[in-house]
Amino acid sequence: MLARLKAFFAAEAASSRQGNHESHELHVAAAAMLVQAAMSDGQVDPVERERIAVLVERHFGIPNAEVQEILRESESRAEAAVDIFSFLRVVNDHFDHDERIMLIEMLWDVVYADGVLDDYEANLIRRISGMLGLTDVESGTARKRVLARRENGADDSDATHPLDSGQATDQA
Structure with missing residues (x-):
């Protein structure tokens, strides 16, 4: 009985510790990947x-003040990182396929x-896609959605007034 009580309270403590801290780490890891792509x-x-700030705010629903903190931390970690694998591991462990x-x-x-796609940037995204278990077709489709929004002049730079959420995440 005592062992069960200890296990119960240990599980409760672990779940309360994971909440915000885990999501913060996940947001920093994802933002660091975006920073590394920009740095490539x-x-x-x-x-x-x-x-990057707009995307983090829009996709993760984070208030702007917190976005700036995440951005500073992710830039620091991205600059200090030897590679992108530590960030990929966090994303792979917590993100589903979509x-x-x-x-x-x-x-x-x-x-x-x-406005310019550099060969290093394209290569990095192709490698990341593979390491995330995505196909070239899935990556290409995601790229086409971005290009279509740019060609249509869709301006969603104000994250507090983003594009229609269905349009931003459609999996065509």
């Missing part, structure tokens, strides 16, 4: 940084933010 051409343009596709779409969105 040698620099993070201000337009790419702003796009969320992984959403992340690839976010990556395409960031690398197109400055």
